Amino acid sequence: MANDGKKEITHKGRQIKVLAPNSAPKEITPDQGILDLGIQADADIGGIGMGVLSDGTPYLNQRGLAVLCGVENAHIGYISAQWNDKSPKPRIKAIKSILKDAGASSSVSHYSLPYKGISHFCYPAEVSLAILEYYAFDAGANCQPEARANFRKLAGSKLRDMIYSYVGYDPTGRYQDRFAKWHERIALNYQSAPKGYFHVFNEAHTIIYELIQSGADIGEKFVIDISIGQHWSRHWDEFSYDAVYGKRRKYPHKYPDSHPQSKSNPQESWCYPVSALGVFREWLQNEYIEGGKFTTYLKGKVKRGELPPSIANLQIGAVS
Structure with missing residues (x-):
């Protein structure tokens, strides 16, 4: 993942660096029927495969769990x-004992x-955490330093929260229609620039979409x-550039009623030949995104508490 030097999951160290905020715990349903389940969302972050099942259960895939535990996939x-x-x-007794404590x-591991034409082995977060704890402290000579370091960062509900954050899943349902405000702006402005001109809002759609997919609350x-x-x-x-491409000009840009900026509609904004x-x-790719301006913008959002660090890092990697 490309970012400003900090990685949430390293390729070499195999350790989680930054965590999402805590949320309420959720237990595994022991008799959950596999026929009722599907994969709702998934992601692969630095070789750590994860996702959310259709019932809201967060999971790690087999390879991702093995990486966090510091063991071979076969184990x-x-x-x-x-x-x-x-x-x-x-070891099975030990892991199930950890789960019970x-x-x-869970009746299944x-x-x-x-999913997407491939069979996925999905280990629910609680099972994953029990296996991770086993390899951290209870596996005797097979205890792994990677497992110990990762368990200390992911204990409790933190693994679940990290998975939700990375795949952009909201377990509360509060942001179910997370595209709504962006769509409102598109509806008001998609044809607002005069013929022969473009405006930045329409050209920024890829970045805005990736931000929303990463879990940012765009509004x-x-x-x-x-x-x-x-x-x-x-x-x-x-x-x-006026002398090279022709003069830019102003056009009326409008904000939806849900935005406080709408009180001064229409806003005068530049459009370009x-x-x-x-x-x-x-320029957008080379200067704004890869040149550091995008990273600076997201860091400002994180500093003001308007964006979780995990989403910022994920977004930088996705767009870059």
Whole structure:
């Protein structure tokens, strides 16, 4: 994942660095039927596969769990194969005991579910955490330093919260229609620039979409096209593009009633000759996104408490 040097999950250290906020715990349903389950969302962050099942259960895939535990993928497979043995191995007893102490239980170690044409081995968060704790402290000579470091960062509900954050899933349902405010702005402005001109809002759609997918609450306090527009305007003046591509001009940009900015509608905003569109797109990728301006913008949001660090890092990697 490309970002400003900090990684939430490292490729080499295999350790979680930053955590999402805590949320209320959720137990595994022991008799959950596999036929009723599907995968609602998934993500792969630095080789750690994770997702959310259709009933809201967060999970790690087999390979991702193995990486966090610091063991070979086959070792997690052995645990699954032995989960319901009539004479369980000591490690199965130990893992199930850890689960019980946490107030959870599961009749299966994982769910094997088809998704995007591939069979996924999905280990519910509580099962994953019990296995991680086993390899951290209870596996004797097989205890792994990676497991110990990761468990200390993911104990309690933190693993669940991290998965929800990375896949952009809201277990409360409060932001179920997270695209609504963005769609309101599109409906008001998609044809507002005059013929032969483009405006930054429409050109910023990819970044805005990726932010929403990453879990950012895009609304009246999160208007990234303003940041892009300000930087592009200064770039335009600095290189005297009026003389190269023709003069830019103002157009009326409107905000939805849900935004406080709507009180001063219409807002005058710059639009630019279409002949400069290619140059703008190169500048957006090379200067704004990869040149550090986008990272600075997101860091400001994190500092003001308007964006979780995990979403900021995920977004930087996705867009870059």
